Amino acid sequence: MINRRQWLQSAAGSAALLGLAGCASTPFATTPAISTGTGDLGVVVERATGKLAIVNTSQPRVLAEVEGLGDLSHASVVFSRDAASAFVFGRDGALSRVDLLQRRITGRVMQAGNSIGGAISQDGRLVAAQNYQPGGIKVFDARTLELVADLPAIGADGKASRVVGLADLPGHRFIYALFDAGEIWIADLSQPGVPKLTKFRDIGKQPYDALVTPNGRHYIAGLFGEDGLALIDLWDEQPRARRILAGYGRGQAPLPVFKMPHLRGWAVAGRHAYLPAIGRHEVLVVDTETWAEVDRIPVAGQPVFAMARPDGRQVWVNFAVPDYSRVQVIDTPSRRVVRTLEPGEAVLHMEFTPRGEAVWISSRDANRVSVIATDGFQTLAQLPLEAPSGIFFTSRAARVGL
Numbered sequence: 001m002i003n004r005r006q007w008l009q010s011a012a013g014s015a016a017l018l019g020l021a022g023c024a025s026t027p028f029a030t031t032p033a034i035s036t037g038t039g040d041l042g043v044v045v046e047r048a049t050g051k052l053a054i055v056n057t058s059q060p061r062v063l064a065e066v067e068g069l070g071d072l073s074h075a076s077v078v079f080s081r082d083a084a085s086a087f088v089f090g091r092d093g094a095l096s097r098v099d100l101l102q103r104r105i106t107g108r109v110m111q112a113g114n115s116i117g118g119a120i121s122q123d124g125r126l127v128a129a130q131n132y133q134p135g136g137i138k139v140f141d142a143r144t145l146e147l148v149a150d151l152p153a154i155g156a157d158g159k160a161s162r163v164v165g166l167a168d169l170p171g172h173r174f175i176y177a178l179f180d181a182g183e184i185w186i187a188d189l190s191q192p193g194v195p196k197l198t199k200f201r202d203i204g205k206q207p208y209d210a211l212v213t214p215n216g217r218h219y220i221a222g223l224f225g226e227d228g229l230a231l232i233d234l235w236d237e238q239p240r241a242r243r244i245l246a247g248y249g250r251g252q253a254p255l256p257v258f259k260m261p262h263l264r265g266w267a268v269a270g271r272h273a274y275l276p277a278i279g280r281h282e283v284l285v286v287d288t289e290t291w292a293e294v295d296r297i298p299v300a301g302q303p304v305f306a307m308a309r310p311d312g313r314q315v316w317v318n319f320a321v322p323d324y325s326r327v328q329v330i331d332t333p334s335r336r337v338v339r340t341l342e343p344g345e346a347v348l349h350m351e352f353t354p355r356g357e358a359v360w361i362s363s364r365d366a367n368r369v370s371v372i373a374t375d376g377f378q379t380l381a382q383l384p385l386e387a388p389s390g391i392f393f394t395s396r397a398a399r400v401g402l
């Protein structure tokens with residue numbers, strides 16, 4: 001076991017390697033380690049100030065705030081295998097690595113002009129960023145943040161496309177959708193210097209987001225340009241993309257979409273998936289054996305996130321404007337809304353504790369995060385934070401597709 005003097009020497013050495021020694025006013029300054037395991041940690045994005053709040057999930061509280069992360073207006077986070085580092089993808093194209101125990105930035109690279117998310121490989125060695133500008137994905141060594149692959153997204157029409165729906169797959173593989181080209185690609189980086197691309201053409205109009213099912217078998221991309229979704233069974237010997245839920249609007253006049261739904265919440269509970277319907281005040285219930293619609297649940301507004309509690313007993317839903325102060329809870333056995341909550345104005349994100357006894361909810365305009373029990377729905381804590389948005393817990397490190 002190292003003593004405090006050895007630890008301080010090690011920390012100083014790390015700072016010197018980063019070229020940061022003596023920069024006491026920067027967000028890279030070394031701070032003492034905290035006495036908690038990384039499995040008890042999470043982060044909350046403070047989108048207006050470029051900060052990342054490090055939180056304790058068992059005893060809800062803010063442990064520290066890390067500054068200097070740039071434009072976090074559409075930020076997302078993935079975690080290293082040991083759950084000690086958070087990789088933050090900023091809207092300004094920055095990829096930052098934050099040490100959760102030392103509470104500091106340990107690496108940062110401006111890798112694009114406009115980025116909206118990323119993923120980490122199954123073994124934790126590669127980190128990939130999905131980009132709007134210039135499009136495509138870039139893949140980095142998770143330890144050094146050195147670029148190992150630059151994969152432009154040029155569709156069959158010869159034009160560059162924005163990339164969405166990036167997720168990790170077993171092996172050194174990533175899957176993602178080309179919004180402008182209507183395609184889905186799989187990049188195999190078993191040999192990063194010679195990446196192999198598998199391309200699925202004509203999968204539907206404008207795939208806007210996607211999820212990988214918890215078992216890693218199915219990739220589902222929502223389609224903004226038409227009623228329906230695209231699905232790929234990744235276990236097939238020769239995978240192909242096919243449409244599901246085609247025409248779920250059933251000829252109804254399209255409604256204005258106030259905020260794009262998100263599919264990344266893993267709303268798969270038991271045999272069924274619960275998916276937000278674009279522009280509808282409904283959640284679609286889909287049988288994951290047949291991928292046919294079996295029900296639809298009326299909800300308070302246009303759903304943005306539909307997220308399943310870890311045990312699958314509940315699905316929590318938040319909404320676009322003008323209903324974005326509400327959260328509704330669906331009981332999955334009865335498929336009905338059993339509770340409507342109003343935790344604060346402009347609910348942007350929800351995250352369940354690892355075993356689902358509580359859910360954390362960010363309310364941007366109320367400048368707080370509420371921690372709510374999932375059994376009795378009582379508020380357990382409220383944490384004041386500046387314009388909070390995304391909430392990410394380190395339990396994600398052990399899950400595929402997040």
